[in-house]
Amino acid sequence: MQSEVFAHVNPSPDAGTGQGSLAGKRVGVQSLFSVRGWPCTGGSKALDGFQPLEDATVVRLLKEAGAVFMGNTHVSELGLGIAEDTSAQAVAEGQVDVALMLDTLGEARTAAARAGLYGFKPGWGRISRFGLMGLAPSMECIALLAAAPEDLSRVYAAIAHVDERDPSMVEAQSPSIPEGGAPPRKVRRAGFNPELVARLTPGEQKAFSRAMLQLEQAGLTPVEVSLPDWDLFAPTHQVITAVEASSSCGKYDGVRFGHRASGAKNWNEMYLQTRKEAFGLLLKTFLFQGAYFQFENYQAFEDACRVRGRLIRMSEQLFADLEVLALPTLQDGRDATAVRDIASLYQAFTLTLTANVTGQPAVTIPGCLRTNGHQDIGLQLMGPQGSETALLALAQQISVQTEEVA
Amino acid sequence: MTPTMQAVIGLEIHVQLDCATKLFCSCPNRPGDDPNRNTCPTCLWLPGNLPRFSMEALEKATLACLALNCQVQQESAFDQKVYYYPDLPKGYQLSQFHRPLARHGWLDIVREDGTPQRVRIHKIHMEEDVARLVHEKEGRTTVSLVDFNRAGTPLVEIVTEPDLHSPADAMEFLRLLRMHLRHAHCSSCSMEQGTMRVDANISVRPLGSDELNAKVEIKNMNSIRHVGDAIAHETTRQETAVRTGEPIVTHTRLWDPDARITTPMRGKFAGPCVPDPSVPPIVISEEWLKERIRCLPEMPGIKTERFINSHGLTREEALQMSSEREIGHYFEAVLAQQAPPRLAAQWIATQLLPLLKERGEFPERISPEPARFAGLLRMLDQEEINANAAREVLRQLLDSTASAADIVAEGGYRQISGTDELESLVARVIAEHPTAADSFRQGTAKAMGFLMGKAMQASGGKANPRLLKELMERTLTR
Known part of the structure; x- marks a missing residue:
């Protein structure tokens, strides 16, 4: 059964035994997550009729923690962008407490900011990707959306476990739920980049200054930082992600599952016809780009990988002195739900894809960057590798402050 | 006629590793089972699955590299060799292209003319095998069937430098390579059963020159002899082409063992190789490598020299006793029971092994127990029995548990020396x-x-x- 929010509605959501750290929490996952026995169409004809044989690791962990599965949310084709995504709607309408999304460009943070919700993307390799219909293995990460920051912490603690079925995971200790946000004893700096702030409207700039004051109240010292290579993040992301997506989509050939074109004269024609019919225009354009860099301009791909390495090292140096980098989530006038082509897709996610390129954790906090009569553009805080727990604690602390102000 | 042209030959050898599981999942590594029996969501590459690299495959592959005197690289990584074909369920093959497991190996062969030569190995890398395709007719329609049992089974590819110059030298190199890999217990290396596959890259040049001309790849040889025949044929074909001024274009040809000719197949594959983001780079610690070196058995070349020097065998006898690890073990176990070394080597090579092969027992096992065989050899050495009688006693040793002395006494085989x-x-x-x-x-x-x-x-x-x-x-x- 389908609904406006769910591609598959769980007909009998099990209220659970009332045990486990997430007992009774209602969750939804995109139809990119394997749930045993449920259709998993990933918003694509390429996955027509596909039913996973077992649960994704993250789904299993949620079930074990007592979460109640409400359904599979609608998703843009294979998770590229948020034009068709209903995760944020599911949370905003109160149909679920927490929604889980695949975040490749910043989809979860962007959808959260647009809906006035909290969005959290952990660092790369913190949550198992086993059972995900992924597109770009080195960029993507499971991210969370919720109305209450403590829900993010709870769910994150339940699912951030090292999984031998995902060999790319960072070998790290499972996080604990933060204890009331006691700050670690050191000089805590919150960086901001004046050039990025200068791109905001005057109203947004004022809001940003107020947000920095809030961070000061939370015990962080604002410092100006320079980001000379900022404009390299988007093209680097685009070249690498297109190539990875092109490879990832090789399995959608109509041989073993999914849609298969009929009437082809031989297998080669069957492949071509199947893929022509299975993919939508936006994804197809993206796959064309990936194939171009693989077959025609491999040098550009190698360059992108090298630049990415440099951006990661630069970021490591920057964050050696920073607790967070503060920036907006959304850019005014760039509607991520109205994306029609790859260029506008990348414009809509310019401020979030940075964390995907470097694999760092980031959280978006509602209510701080809202100007009268304008949309909330979501305060985004990026933290260094391994700072997930501290970031969530900070988000909680700021949420309390924001409530007090309101 | 004095030759004016020289063949330049490089080999690419695919060897199926003797592992219990496939390279990236825990399916059994048994390609010959009933079609599609040994498959799982990972090797069928159903969405959501991630490859998990097999440590056993890494161990076996590393032993292969060590057995061929290669430098094992501290860090290696998998790439995606991208092409679309029904034998590849994900549209790319995982293979170590940019960063192979090992480089700079060698094997010393004795050339056709009796001179020694070091053949250099350029690199050894790991890769997964692809599925097997069967093309059939159902009525008047052609259907292509896929068997995924072989998809994802572990291989190493060994690439030599273009150091070989004759079919005989290439065959000698392959025999030596097979001997080394079997010794290391990495692979059965059977070309007939497809656990070793050889492609040869051949070009020709004027004798004395060091230029490298356009090369032709030949495939589809299923024995070492076929490799020799195919190289000989292709060399002659190219020499004729050069003489008649016909250009040689880089391409792939298939060896037809019945017609004994090569026929053109396709242009050489030149698809992209993109670093794979899902399999983490393989980092080898010094300690782990030391442990593999410790596990590596004595290689045949070294064993041959030791048998000559410490047991007084002739080179030919020593080569026979060191050709396979099991034979070497048996030989030394027999010596440990005070059998005379040369007599033992001769009798193992000319009497025991042919007899075991005739009975269909070798290479699965070598019997009788070393002590009983040594007993027989001692009686022969001390002229208590003659060779005729010894052959008969040997047959009986295989079918009973009695000692050689008992069989001789009971059968009255003691020779007349009075x-x-x-x-x-x-x-x-x-x-x-x-x-x-x-x-x-x-x-x-x-x-x-x-x-x-x-x-x-x-x-x-x-x-x-x-x-x-x-x-x-x-x-x-x-």
Whole structure:
């Protein structure tokens, strides 16, 4: 059964035994997550009729923690962008407490900011990707959306476990739920980049200054930082992600599952016809780009990988002195739900894809960057590798402050 | 005619590793089972699955690299070799292209003309095998069937430098390579069963030049002999082409073993190789590598020299005893039971192994127990039995648990070495065959063979041949 929010509605959501750290929490996952026995169409004809044989690791962990599965949310084709995504709607309408999304460009943070919700993307390799219909293995990460920051912490603690079925995971200790946000004893700096702030409207700039004051109240010292290579993040992301997506989509050939074109004269024609019919225009354009860099301009791909390495090292140096980098989530006038082509897709996610390129954790906090009569553009805080727990604690602390102000 | 052209040959050898599981999942590594029996969501590459690299495959692959004197790289990584074909469920093959497991290896061969040569190995990398395709007709429609049992089974690809120059040298290199890999217990290396596949890259150039011309790849040889035949054929074809001014274009040809010719197949694959983001780079620690080196058995070349130097074997005997690890083990176990080394080597090579092969027992196992075989060899050495009797006793050793001494006693195989008994035997035979005796006395040496045969027959095959011959000669020349 389908609904406006769910591609598959769980007909009998099990209220659970009332045990486990997430007992009774209602969750939804995109139809990119394997749930045993449920259709998993990933918003694509390429996955027509596909039913996973077992649960994704993250789904299993949620079930074990007592979460109640409400359904599979609608998703843009294979998770590229948020034009068709209903995760944020599911949370905003109160149909679920927490929604889980695949975040490749910043989809979860962007959808959260647009809906006035909290969005959290952990660092790369913190949550198992086993059972995900992924597109770009080195960029993507499971991210969370919720109305209450403590829900993010709870769910994150339940699912951030090292999984031998995902060999790319960072070998790290499972996080604990933060204890009331006691700050670690050191000089805590919150960086901001004046050039990025200068791109905001005057109203947004004022809001940003107020947000920095809030961070000061939370015990962080604002410092100006320079980001000379900022404009390299988007093209680097685009070249690498297109190539990875092109490879990832090789399995959608109509041989073993999914849609298969009929009437082809031989297998080669069957492949071509199947893929022509299975993919939508936006994804197809993206796959064309990936194939171009693989077959025609491999040098550009190698360059992108090298630049990415440099951006990661630069970021490591920057964050050696920073607790967070503060920036907006959304850019005014760039509607991520109205994306029609790859260029506008990348414009809509310019401020979030940075964390995907470097694999760092980031959280978006509602209510701080809202100007009268304008949309909330979501305060985004990026933290260094391994700072997930501290970031969530900070988000909680700021949420309390924001409530007090309101 | 003096040759004016030289063949330049490089080999690419795919070897299926002897592992329990596939390279990226835990499916059994048994491609020959009923179609699509050994498959799982990972090797079928259903969405959501991630490859998990097999440590056993890394161990076996590393042993292969060490056995071929390669430098194992501290860090290596998998790439995606992208092409679309129904034998590849994900549209790319995982293979180490940019960063192989090992580089700079070598094997020393003895060339056709008897001179030694070091053949360099450029690199060894790991990769997964692809599925098997079967093309059939259902009525009038052609159907392509896919068997995924082989998809994802672990391989290493060994790439040599273009150091070889004749079919015989290439065959010698392959035999030596196979011997080394079997020794290391990495692979069964059977070309007939497809666990070793060889592609040859061939070009020709004027003798004395060091240029590298356009090369042609040949595939589809299913024995080492076919590799030699195909190289010989392709070399001649190219030499003729050069003489008639026909250009040689880089491409792939198939060897047709029945027609004994090569036929063009396709342009050489030139798809992209993109670093794979899902399999983490393989980092090898010094400690782990040391442990693999410790596990590496003595290689055949070194073993051959040791057998010559410490057991006094001839080179040929030593080569036979070191050709396979199991034979070497058995030989040394027999020596440990005080058998004379050369006699043991000769009897293992010329008597025991042929007998075991005839009975279909080798190479699965080598029997009898070393102690019982050594007992037989000691009796032979001390002339308690002769070679005829020893062959019979050996057959019985294989079918019983009795010792050689017991079988000899029970069967009355002990040879006749008593002078009195042998003297009367000789006298009787000479008396019975005066013509033969006369012709020997008049210088017809081969009459001795006749008389010896008769005497041996008369003894029931038990006479000590050395003593018998001495007595016969002494009696006739008296």
